[in-house]
Amino acid sequence: MKLTTTILATGALAISASASFADGHMADELTLVSWGGAYQKSQQRAYSEPYAAETGVSFTWDESSAEAVAKLRAMNEAGNITWDVVDVVAADAIRLCDEGLALEIDHDEQLAAAPDGTPASEDFGELIVSDCFIPQIVYSTAFGYRTDLLDSAPTSVCAIFDQETYPGKRSLEKRPIANLEWALICDGVDISEVYDVLETEEGQARAFAKLDTIKDDTIWWSAGAETPQLLADGEVTIGSTYNGRLFSVIEEQNQPVGILWDWQMFDLDGWIIPAGLPEDRLARALDFVSYATDTQRLADQAKYISYGPARASSAPLVGKHADLGIDMAPHMPTDPANAVNTFLFNYEWWADYRDDLDAKFQAWLAQ
Amino acid sequence: MSDGPVLAADGTPLKRSLARALRREKMRAFLLVAPLLIFIMVTFVAPIADMLFRSVENNIVRDTIPRTVQALRSWDSNSDELPPEAAFSAFYTDLVFAEERKLHTRLGSRLNYEKTGMSSLFRKSGRRVGRFDTDEYSKAFTGLDAAWEDPATWNRLFATGNTAMPETSDTYATWRAVILENEDDPLAEEPWDVLFNALYRDLSNGNAFDDPLLSAAKAGLGSIEPVSIREQLVDVDEDWEDPEVWKTIQTYAASYTPGYFLNSADLQLTGEGVSARPENERIYIKLFQRTLFMSLVITFSCILLGYPVAWLLANLPARTANVLLILVLLPFWTSLLVRTSAWKVLLQQQGVINDILVWSGLIDDAGRLVMINNQTGTIIAMTHILLPFMILPLYSVMKTIPPSYLRAAKSLGATNWTAFWRVYFPNSVPGIGAGSILVFILAIGYYITPELVGGTQGVFISNRIAFHISSSLNWGLAAALGTILLAAVLILYWAYDKMVGIDNVKLGG
Numbered sequence: 059m060k061l062t063t064t065i066l067a068t069g070a071l072a073i074s075a076s077a078s079f080a081d082g083h084m085a086d087e088l089t090l091v092s093w094g095g096a097y098q099k100s101q102q103r104a105y106s107e108p109y110a111a112e113t114g115v116s117f118t119w120d121e122s123s124a125e126a127v128a129k130l131r132a133m134n135e136a137g138n139i140t141w142d143v144v145d146v147v148a149a150d151a152i153r154l155c156d157e158g159l160a161l162e163i164d165h166d167e168q169l170a171a172a173p174d175g176t177p178a179s180e181d182f183g184e185l186i187v188s189d190c191f192i193p194q195i196v197y198s199t200a201f202g203y204r205t206d207l208l209d210s211a212p213t214s215v216c217a218i219f220d221q222e223t224y225p226g227k228r229s230l231e232k233r234p235i236a237n238l239e240w241a242l243i244c245d246g247v248d249i250s251e252v253y254d255v256l257e258t259e260e261g262q263a264r265a266f267a268k269l270d271t272i273k274d275d276t277i278w279w280s281a282g283a284e285t286p287q288l289l290a291d292g293e294v295t296i297g298s299t300y301n302g303r304l305f306s307v308i309e310e311q312n313q314p315v316g317i318l319w320d321w322q323m324f325d326l327d328g329w330i331i332p333a334g335l336p337e338d339r340l341a342r343a344l345d346f347v348s349y350a351t352d353t354q355r356l357a358d359q360a361k362y363i364s365y366g367p368a369r370a371s372s373a374p375l376v377g378k379h380a381d382l383g384i385d386m387a388p389h390m391p392t393d394p395a396n397a398v399n400t401f402l403f404n405y406e407w408w409a410d411y412r413d414d415l416d417a418k419f420q421a422w423l424a425q
Numbered sequence: 426m427s428d429g430p431v432l433a434a435d436g437t438p439l440k441r442s443l444a445r446a447l448r449r450e451k452m453r454a455f456l457l458v459a460p461l462l463i464f465i466m467v468t469f470v471a472p473i474a475d476m477l478f479r480s481v482e483n484n485i486v487r488d489t490i491p492r493t494v495q496a497l498r499s500w501d502s503n504s505d506e507l508p509p510e511a512a513f514s515a516f517y518t519d520l521v522f523a524e525e526r527k528l529h530t531r532l533g534s535r536l537n538y539e540k541t542g543m544s545s546l547f548r549k550s551g552r553r554v555g556r557f558d559t560d561e562y563s564k565a566f567t568g569l570d571a572a573w574e575d576p577a578t579w580n581r582l583f584a585t586g587n588t589a590m591p592e593t594s595d596t597y598a599t600w601r602a603v604i605l606e607n608e609d610d611p612l613a614e615e616p617w618d619v620l621f622n623a624l625y626r627d628l629s630n631g632n633a634f635d636d637p638l639l640s641a642a643k644a645g646l647g648s649i650e651p652v653s654i655r656e657q658l659v660d661v662d663e664d665w666e667d668p669e670v671w672k673t674i675q676t677y678a679a680s681y682t683p684g685y686f687l688n689s690a691d692l693q694l695t696g697e698g699v700s701a702r703p704e705n706e707r708i709y710i711k712l713f714q715r716t717l718f719m720s721l722v723i724t725f726s727c728i729l730l731g732y733p734v735a736w737l738l739a740n741l742p743a744r745t746a747n748v749l750l751i752l753v754l755l756p757f758w759t760s761l762l763v764r765t766s767a768w769k770v771l772l773q774q775q776g777v778i779n780d781i782l783v784w785s786g787l788i789d790d791a792g793r794l795v796m797i798n799n800q801t802g803t804i805i806a807m808t809h810i811l812l813p814f815m816i817l818p819l820y821s822v823m824k825t826i827p828p829s830y831l832r833a834a835k836s837l838g839a840t841n842w843t844a845f846w847r848v849y850f851p852n853s854v855p856g857i858g859a860g861s862i863l864v865f866i867l868a869i870g871y872y873i874t875p876e877l878v879g880g881t882q883g884v885f886i887s888n889r890i891a892f893h894i895s896s897s898l899n900w901g902l903a904a905a906l907g908t909i910l911l912a913a914v915l916i917l918y919w920a921y922d923k924m925v926g927i928d929n930v931k932l933g934g
Contacts, residue, residue, distance in 0.1 A: 124895070125895040127895075127898060128894055128895040128896075128898060131898065153534075153898075156527070156530035156531070156533075156534075156548065157527070157530060157531050157534075158526075158527035158528075227774075277798050277880065278798075278880065278881060280876055280877075281877070287769075288773075291770075291773060291775050291776070292775045293773050293774060293775050293776075406545055406548075407545075409534075409537075409544045409545060409548075410537065410541055410542050410543075410544050410545045411541055412897065413537055413538050413541065413897060413899070414541040414706075416897065417706045417708065418705050418706055420708050420889070421705055421706050421707055421708040422705065423881040424708055424711055424712070424881060424882070424884075
C-alpha cells in the first residue's frame with residue numbers, strides 16, 4: 059500500500075513537473091545540425107557564440123546536413139527526434155515540409171521584423187520557398203579558373219566547352235542539376251526555355267551530347283572541397299564549386315584562381331525545425347532561430363564567409379571580413395556586378411525530373 | 426547385480442539423470458550467450474531484416490488512397506479510356522484526407538520513381554483540392570435544409586453506418602477520424618465539401634431512404650448542378666487526363682511489388698507487364714558486374730602484396746618483426762579519408778608520381794599518366810586500404826607453421842621452391858582463405874573510396890545504394906540493391922565453402 063502511494067506520488071510529481079516545464083520554460087541545450095567546415099564555423103561565430111553568451115544555452119553540433127532528410131525520416135519513423143534546428147538546402151526543406159517532417163513557420167509571427175519594421179515575410183521575400191523554410195543565405199555554384207594556366211580570363215560559362223581557347227581538364231559536379239542547364243545554355247537555348255527543352259527526350263539528348271564533348275576531360279566531384287584542391291594543384295584549369303569555397307582559395311589561400319560568375323546557379327540554405335519536438339525544446343529552437351535570422355545576425359555571418367544574407371535589410375550592413383579586413387560586398391554572389399547572368403535552382407521542376415534524369419546521367423557517366 | 430536399468434546415486438535411471446544434467450548445462454550455456462544473442466538480434470538482425478523488407482513493401486499507395494485503388498480495380502487499363510467518374514470522385518475523397526494528413530506528397534514522390542511528373546502532380550493537386558467546386562454541393566444542400574450545416578445531423582445519420590448511403594458513411598468515418606487526430610470535436614466541426622460530394626453521389630445512386638431529411642434531399646437533387654470531379658482535376662493539371670497516370674497508380678496499387686527488384690535488374694514494371702528499361706537508363710547490371718570484378722582484382726592484389734609481407738613478419742626476429750608490424754598497423758589507424766586523399770596527391774596528373782616521372786625524363790610533360798579517377802585509382806587505393814585485413818590473418822597463420830617443416834623438407838632433398846610450394850604454402854592456405862573472405866566482403870560493400878577516386882568508371886554498386894538512401898530517398902530500390910548484394914555475397918561464400926571448405930579458414934592460431 060505504502061509502495062503504491064509512493065509510486066503514485068512520484069508519478070504525480072513527475073507529471074506536474076513536466077507540466078510546469080511546458081509552461082513557457084525553454085530547454086537549456088540545443089542540438090544544431092549543419093555542414094561542418096568553414097560554413098559551420100561562420101554560423102558559430104555569428105549566431106551560436108553570441109546567443110550562448112546572452113542566454114547560457116549550450117550547443118551541440120552535428121555535421122549531418124548532407125543526410126538530413128534521410129536521417130530525419132528515420133528519426134520520425136523511430137519516434138525519437140534528437141535534433142532541434144537543422145540547416146538544409148532549400149530543396150531538402152521543401153521535401154521535409156512536404157512529408158510533414160518539418161514544422162510550418164509563421165514567418166511574420168515567429169521571426170524578427172527588420173529594424174525599420176518591415177515584416178519578416180517581406181524582408182525575405184521570394185526566398186521563402188516553403189512554409190517550413192527559414193532562409194539564411196544565398197549561395198551559388200560558379201566556376202573558378204587558373205589565372206596563370208589560361209591565356210585569357212574566361213568571361214562566359216561556355217568557356218568550359220571551349221577546349222581550344224581554354225585547354226586543360228574541367229571539374230563538374232557529379233549530378234545532372236546545373237550541368238544540364240549550362241550545356242543547353244551553351245548550345246544556344248535561351249534560359250527561359252531551358253526547362254521546356256529539358257522535358258523532351260530530344261532536349262535531354264541534346265544536353266548530354268553537349269556534355270559528351272568534354273566528358274573525357276572532366277573530373278566529376280561529389281564533395282565541395284574537391285574543385286578547390288584540383289584547382290590549387292593545377293589538375294584542372296576550370297571547375298565548378300560553391301562560391302564560398304572559391305573565396306577561400308583566392309583570398310585566404312592566395313592561389314592564382316579567378317571566379318567566373320557568368321550563369322552562376324543560385325541556391326538557398328536555411329533552417330528548419332523538425333516537427334514533433336517537445337514544447338520546451340521547441341520554444342528554445344524558435345527563440346534561437348528568431349535571434350539567428352534577424353537582420354544584424356545575418357549580416358554578421360557575411361563577415362566570415364562570402365555568402366549573401368537572405369534578408370534584403372541585411373545587405374547594406376555587410377561590412378568587412380573579420381580576419382582579412384577586405385570588403386565583403388563585391389564577393390557576394392548577389393552583388394549586381396556578379397549577378398548579370400544567373401538562374402535559381404528550379405526546385406519544383408527538379409523534384410519531378412530528378413529521379414529520371416539522375417538515372418540517365420549516371421548511365422551516361424558509366425558508358 | 427540386477428538386470429534393471431543402471432541407477433544414479435539418487436535412484437533415478439542414469440540415462441534420465443544424465444539427460445537432465447545435460448539439459449541444465451545447455452540451458453546455462455544458452456543463458457550465458459543470451460544477452461549477446463538478444464543484443465545482436467535487436468540491433469543487427471532486426472534492422473537489416475526491416476530494411477530488406479522494404480525492397481518489396483509497397484503499402485503506401487493502398488494506405489494513402491484506398492478508395493481509388495478499389496475503384497480502379499474494375500478499370501481496364503488497356504482500353505485507352507480514362508477511369509470512370511467514380512474513380513475520380515474516390516480519388517478526390519482520398520486526396521482531401523491525404524492532404525490533411527500530409528501524406529499526398531509522400532505518395533507523389535513514391536510514384537515519381539515510376540513515372541516522371543507525379544511528384545508535382547500530387548503536390549499541385551493537394552494545394553488545390555480544398556478549393557474544388559464541390560462547395561456548390563455544400564451550398565445547395567444547406568440551402569435545401571439548414572440541418573445539413575449542423576455536424577450533429579451528420580453524426581446522427583452516418584456515425585453508425587448507413588447501408589443505403591455507403592459512400593457517405595465511409596467518408597464520414599474517415600472524416601471523423603481525421604478530426605479526432607487533429608484533437609478537434611467532430612460535433613463542432615463544420616462538415617467539409619468532400620462529405621457533400623459523397624452525399625450527392627449516394628443520393629443519385631439510391632432510391633429508398635429511411636430518414637425524411639434524406640428523402641427531402643433526394644427530392645431536391647434535380648435542382649443541384651452536378652460537379653464533375655474529373656473536370657476539376659484536369660483543371661488543376663492536364664496530366665489527370667493522361668491514362669498513363671492512372672495506369673501507374675493501378676500498377677503500383679498492390680501491397681507488395683516486384684518493381685524495385687526489377688528496377689535493380691534494369692527492367693521495369695508497366696501496365697503491360699515487365700519490359701527492359703530504355704538503353705539510356707540501364708546501369709545496375711553493369712555496376713554489379715563491375716563491383717564483383719573489381720573486388721576480385723583487389724582481393725588478388727592484396728594476396729600478391731600481402732603474402733611476402735606476412736612471410737617476413739612471421740620469419741624475422743621478433744624485434745624487427747614488431748617494427749614491421751607497427752608499419753602495417755599505422756595506416757590502419759589513420760583516417761580512411763586521409764589515406765584516400767593522400768592517394769589523390771600521389772596519383773593525380775600533377776601529382777608526385779607523375780612529377781617524378783617527368784623530372785626523370787621517363788615520360789614527357791604532355792604524356793602524364795592518368796592513374797586516378799578511373800578503375801586503376803580505385804584498385805590502387807582500395808588495395809592499400811584493405812591490405813592489413815589480408816596481412817594480419819596471413820601473419821597469424823604463418824606464425825603457427827613450425828620452421829622445422831621447411832628444414833625437414835630441405836634435408837629430404839627438396840629445393841627451396843619445392844619446400845615452399847609443397848610444404849609451406851599449403852599450410853598457409855587457411856590464412857589466404859580468411860584474408861580473402863575479409864577483403865572481398867569489405868571491398869564489395871565499399872563506397873567512400875570509389876566515390877572519391879573512382880571517377881566515372883571506378884564506382885561501385887554501393888555508391889548507388891548510398892545515393893538512394895541519403896539523396897533520392899528511394900529506400901525501396903536501395904533495399905532491393907542491398908538484398909541482391911547480400912545474396913551475391915552469401916552465394917559466393919557458399920561456393921567458397923564447397924570448393925575450399927570453410928573449416929580451412931583460420932583467423933589465427
